[in-house]
Amino acid sequence: MRPPSQYNEEIGPEAESEPDPRLSAMLICTRLAGRAVTRVIERCNDAKENSELNLSDCQLMQVPDAVYHLMRHTELKICDLSNNVITKIPPKFAIKFSLITDLNLSHNQMSKLPNECADLKCLERLDISHNTFISIPDCIFKIPQLVHLNSSNNHIVDIEINLLKEAPSLREINLRKNPISQNSHEELSNISHINILLTPREKEEWEDLTI
Template sequence: MTKFDYLSECQLMQIPDAVYHLMRHTELKRCDLSGNVITKIPAKFAVKFSLITELNLSHNQMSKLPEELAELQALERLDISHNTFIALPPVAWRIPQLKRLLANNNFIIDVDVERLRHAPALELVDLQANPLPPRLHDLLQNLTGIRIELSPRQIEDWEDLNV
């Protein structure tokens, strides 16, 4: 069991193929790819590192995740904060052991609340500092069974009846 975090803050635009080769006989549990300029995770990542429990993809330039991440049977913590997501990635609902999803500081305006409600293991979703529409913010705030962290809702100009 090992982790690698020597790939954070490396200005990587993608995960180098050499990583898959070098780590082929390693049971990787935690992976930190934060602080790069990665725009996408290849599908083979989930196949090569199937035992990962923590994946930190924060501070990159990602706007989507591959569907193959649902194959990460042991993944419990996924950090996609400080990226360019406009919607919570649908694959997140299908990761069987995912307990913590950190998606703060993105551009998220869309969340499938019904699928979120039925995610198999989710306990916490951090959506702070996202431009959630008021109706969605209210729906998420009233969701039970999962702790949703939200920034205070901004009152829209048209809602301020004191003007």
């Protein structure tokens, strides 16, 4: 039995006028993803001209495999991966981009680096600030030409002092705004051949015997 025609007229248009909110969200995500892909391709093309790959603010969770393909005939000198949501760098990154002199990994979500980073034989400047490192990866201290390291604004508590002292070319390391332990802070303060930037350490209540 068919319902009265007046109900069809009232219900039909109303039902058709309500779009599915999930569809709108999917369309927005698709547009954003499309723009991010286009941005990456455009910047890879720019890098072929100036040897400087800038992939900052590209919504990346990792370095896309397409980047290695697009850059296969380009000798990169500078690589900027800052302001993304990257959690790790694969070993092949250091192999494919072994000639870079400046690498910016700041403002991501990384807590470790592959051992292959020690093979970045031309790297002079490295920025790993504003990540989630709880220690400085050992491979960093083995990079032969590394002069400047920015590791500020992480969660670093202790430093491998011996590895730091043996770093072949390191001249400056920024460790500001890290929860450096008392022992490491004191040992770092006694190193003179490397300029070590530290946030002045405030004593905990249990350390202050005057209270």
